[in-house]
Amino acid sequence: MATFTILSPTAILGYGFPEASFERGLACNPDLIAVDAGSADPGPYYLGAGKSFTDRAAVRRDLGHLLPAAVKRGIPLVIGSAGGAGARPHLQWTVDIIEQLAQELGLAFRLGVIAADINPETLRAGLEQGGVQPLTGAPPLTAEAIDETAALVAQMGVEPLQNALATGCDVVVAGRAYDPAVFAALPILRGFDPGLALHLGKILECAAIAASPGSGADCALGILENDRFVLQALSDDRCFTPASVAAHTLYEKSNPCILPGPGGELDLREVHFEDIGRGRVAVSGSRFTASSDYCLKIEGARLVGYRCISIAGIRDPIMIASIGEILEQVRTRVDTLLPAAAQPGSLHFHVYGRDAVMGPGEPMRGHSAHELGVVIDAVCPTPEAADTLCSLTRSTLLHFGYPARIATAGNLAFPFSPSDLRAGAVYEFSVYHLLRADPLGLFPLTVRELGQ
Amino acid sequence: MTTLADIALVVRSKNTSPFTYCLDIIFRDAGDYARFKSGRLIDAGLIAGLYGIDREQVLDVIYFDPALAIKICLPRAISSGAPGDRDVYGAQQHAPLLLWQF
Numbered sequence: 001m002a003t004f005t006i007l008s009p010t011a012i013l014g015y016g017f018p019e020a021s022f023e024r025g026l027a028c029n030p031d032l033i034a035v036d037a038g039s040a041d042p043g044p045y046y047l048g049a050g051k052s053f054t055d056r057a058a059v060r061r062d063l064g065h066l067l068p069a070a071v072k073r074g075i076p077l078v079i080g081s082a083g084g085a086g087a088r089p090h091l092q093w094t095v096d097i098i099e100q101l102a103q104e105l106g107l108a109f110r111l112g113v114i115a116a117d118i119n120p121e122t123l124r125a126g127l128e129q130g131g132v133q134p135l136t137g138a139p140p141l142t143a144e145a146i147d148e149t150a151a152l153v154a155q156m157g158v159e160p161l162q163n164a165l166a167t168g169c170d171v172v173v174a175g176r177a178y179d180p181a182v183f184a185a186l187p188i189l190r191g192f193d194p195g196l197a198l199h200l201g202k203i204l205e206c207a208a209i210a211a212s213p214g215s216g217a218d219c220a221l222g223i224l225e226n227d228r229f230v231l232q233a234l235s236d237d238r239c240f241t242p243a244s245v246a247a248h249t250l251y252e253k254s255n256p257c258i259l260p261g262p263g264g265e266l267d268l269r270e271v272h273f274e275d276i277g278r279g280r281v282a283v284s285g286s287r288f289t290a291s292s293d294y295c296l297k298i299e300g301a302r303l304v305g306y307r308c309i310s311i312a313g314i315r316d317p318i319m320i321a322s323i324g325e326i327l328e329q330v331r332t333r334v335d336t337l338l339p340a341a342a343q344p345g346s347l348h349f350h351v352y353g354r355d356a357v358m359g360p361g362e363p364m365r366g367h368s369a370h371e372l373g374v375v376i377d378a379v380c381p382t383p384e385a386a387d388t389l390c391s392l393t394r395s396t397l398l399h400f401g402y403p404a405r406i407a408t409a410g411n412l413a414f415p416f417s418p419s420d421l422r423a424g425a426v427y428e429f430s431v432y433h434l435l436r437a438d439p440l441g442l443f444p445l446t447v448r449e450l451g452q
Numbered sequence: 453m454t455t456l457a458d459i460a461l462v463v464r465s466k467n468t469s470p471f472t473y474c475l476d477i478i479f480r481d482a483g484d485y486a487r488f489k490s491g492r493l494i495d496a497g498l499i500a501g502l503y504g505i506d507r508e509q510v511l512d513v514i515y516f517d518p519a520l521a522i523k524i525c526l527p528r529a530i531s532s533g534a535p536g537d538r539d540v541y542g543a544q545q546h547a548p549l550l551l552w553q554f
Contacts, residue, residue, distance in 0.1 A: 040470060043533025043540045136511060137471025137527045246519035247462060247478050254468040254525045256516040271518055304535060346535045357544050359529070361504050379535040428534035429470040 004187040004224040005030045008204035011216035013037035013062050013079060013094075014054030017207075021219040021234040026069055028221055028232075033070050034183045035062075036205040037094065038081025038176065040299060040429075048150045048301030048427030050089030060097050067101055070171065071109045077171045078161060078182050085299075086116050086176030087151045094173055099450065108451030109171055112164035114443050116175030118152045118298055122442065123435060131436035135297070136254065138432040149300035149430045156296070157262030158194075160443035161185035167447055175443075176299065178261050179205035183222070192224050198266050199286035200229040202259065203248055210248035211238040228284035230276065239279025246273050262297070263439060264290040293436050300431030305345065306383040307423035308390035310376040312397075312412035318404050319411055320368050323351065326402045327374075333400075334393050345380030345389050374412070379426050390420050453553040459484050465545035468525060470532040472511065473542035475499075475524040475549055485520040493554060499524050502548040524549075 007030035010017040014037070042053040052059070070077035083090025095113055102109070123146055126132045132141050139145075146152075153176035162185045164172045174182065180201030187197045200222045203210045208218035211233045219234040231240040249268060250256045259266040270285040314320060327349050334347065353369035355362035376397070378389035398412050456463050462478035477494070479485035488494060496510035503526065511525040526545075530537045539545060 040532075041467060041541050043537075044470065044531075045533060135469060135471070136525075137469065137531075243461070243478075243519070247476075247521065250476050250478070250516060250519055250521050250523055252466050252468055252474075254472060254474060254523075255512065255514060256519065256521070256523055257514070268518075273518060307535075348536050350538065357538055358547075359538050361529075361545075361548075363502065363504065363548050377535075426535060429531050432470055 001225060004032070004190060004192055006183055006187070006200065006204055006222045006224070007033045007219065008183065008207045008222065009033065009035055009066060009219045010062060011036070011205075011207045011209050012039065012054060014059040016058060016062060016217045017219050018235060019065065022065060022069070024234045025219045025221050026073070030075055030221070032076050032078065032183070032186050033066060034078040034080070034204070035066065036080050036179045036182055038084045038086050040085075042084070044301035044427040044429045045425070047085035047087060047153065047299060048303060049425055050087060050151065052083045052090055052093055054084060056093075056097065059094070060101065063097055063101055067098065067107060067171070068105050071107045076165060076186060078165070078185065079173045080177035080179065080182030082173050082175060085151070085153065086174070087153050088115060088117050088175070091115060091173065091175045098171070098173065102450045106451065108449070110169050111448050111450050112167060112169030112172040113446045113448070114156065114160050114164055114172065114174040116153045116156055116177065116443060118154050118442060120146050120149065120152060123152065123298060123431070126435045126437070133434045135432050135434060138429075141431060141433050145302070145430045146300075148302040150303055150427065152298065152300040152431060154296040154298050154435065154437070154442055155262060156443045157181050157439055158185040158188055159439040160445065162189045163440060164445050164447075165189060167445065169447060178297070180261065187224050193226070195266060195286040195288035196224060196229050196283075198261065198288055199268065199271070199283065200224055202266070203231060203245065206248065206251070208233060208235070208238060210245055211240050212244035213238055214244070228282050230280055230282050232280045240281040242273035242275050242281055245281045245283065263294045264288055294439050295434040296437050296442070298431050298433050298435050299429065301427040302430035303425055304428050305379040305381050305426050306386045307377065307379050307426045308383070308386035308420055309378070309423050310390055310394040310420045311416065312374050312376070312394070312414050312419070314372045314374060314411065315370070315413060316407050316411070317370070318406060319402060320370070320372055322402060322404075323354065323368065323372060326400060327351070327397075329402070330393065330397045330400055333396050334389070337392060338389060343380070343385055343389065345378060345385055347389060347393060348377040350375040350377060383422060387420065387422065394419060455551055455553055457550045463546050463550045465542055467532055467542035471528055473526055473528055473545060475526070475546055477522045477549070479520040482520055488522065489515045494522055494524070499526070502552055
């Protein structure tokens with residue numbers, strides 16, 4: 001019986017893994033080592049600013065184990081959504097680390113680098129031809145939004161990765177990629193069932209998070225067979241159970257039964273999870289249905305301003321009792337001092353202990369804590385304007401003479417000096433749409449021989 | 453009175469995209485799940501009440517038998533990480549559901 005074994009070292013490149021688990025995975029003779037390096041979870045900043053949300057030293061540590069293990073044993077290594085957001089700066093950041101390690105460790109291999117950046121013209125043409133659809137909750141796309149977008153990427157499917165692997169690349173580093181594709185590209189190329197391969201990829205992209213107890217910093221093994229796949233933990237600390245795998249199938253997905261992806265959808269309505277002993281779970285019944293139009297998910301972020309924040313505590317019960325009115329009056333006074341027309345920007349109060357997490361949706365109204373944490377959050381078109389708005393709001397609130405006030409020295413307990421902190425550029429997701437496109441054409445491959 | 457915290461294995465929230473988030477309930481016991489499913493104890497109307505939104509804003513309530521789970525999809529008022537957002541990962545929006553009494 002043909003099998004295909006995939007070793008997933010960690011949930012996100014840079015989150016780390018125990019060496020013992022990795023060695024145990026290597027002892028199972030994997031046909032592929034694959035790792036997801038990205039996510040949109042940390043928000044739009046990282047895509048827009050071209051920064052990684054993982055730490056360079058931590059990514060270097062992980063790659064320092066993965067590269068020599070893969071290259072010396074001749075196991076293909078595929079890395080998806082390089083550098084977190086998977087745009088050109090993130091891809092280059094990852095390639096720099098790989099080149100440095102290859103040189104230091106004396107490794108020779110063929111490196112394939114696949115970019116995922118989308119030319120704004122391509123998206124504009126798609127928009128004009130009616131080939132763009134917003135994903136749930138996203139506003140309709142406009143030409144203006146495309147113009148304002150600082151970074152634009154598409155989530156590639158299996159095809160560009162298969163193209164790189166078929167070209168003989170030993171190590172493939174891809175920009176933004178559909179997470180499961182990183183794991184499924186090679187087995188599908190070898191003839192394994194796309195539904196099973198993509199479902200296995202969907203689980204392995206989070207490594208041992210789907211095990212029990214879950215961990216984002218431990219390895220997991222997937223063995224693909226003709227009519228099912230088997231999941232196996234690589235540490236004695238955890239195991240896979242039908243419940244842990246089923247629960248993970250729900251994770252971060254809007255519909256657990258139908259998972260749309262590039263070129264089609266994964267149908268899990270007939271899926272079956274079976275405990276086959278020794279901490280292993282067999283999964284069957286996952287099906288892939290190709291769609292008539294091939295669509296790619298496009299992500300874009302635009303700059304909306306610069307942030308300055310001030311963090312302070314409030315312990316005075318008289319002030320806490322009327323905090324809502326006090327903050328509104330402070331806002332009004334600041335508006336008078338800095339008219340919005342002359343100084344555009346947005347001011348938010350995050351009041352911890354009241355409703356900072358849920359805002360207007362907070363059901364526990366009138367249950368203020370005995371102390372509150374306030375984050376003054378100013379976002380303006382320039383860093384200097386944000387400094388001004390934050391500073392003025394902070395000083396106004398500090399000395400605000402609210403009704404019934406007895407504590408006349410100061411209203412805020414600052415944990416830090418300076419009290420105001422610049423928090424840098426602020427981005428928002430400006431594009432989150434499907435684009436009808438060719439599966440391969442938008443993802444150029446660059447092949448290089450390292451260490452020759 | 454019982455809360456979901458008493459009987460569920462998992463009650464959690466998480467972004468499903470920068471513009472939407474979901475609430476997941478995974479039951480410990482197949483009987484509890486079956487009771488919730490047959491009686492549709494959790495539906496769009498209940499969620500709208502717990503979260504102070506209109507029933508029409510609840511995008512989906514899905515019962516998923518293989519995991520003994522209910523998934524609820526909701527729109528974000530402010531997209532992830534944009535000015536005014538309060539929970540970039542959407543990971544702390546489950547408390548009203550956790551403490552709902554039935």
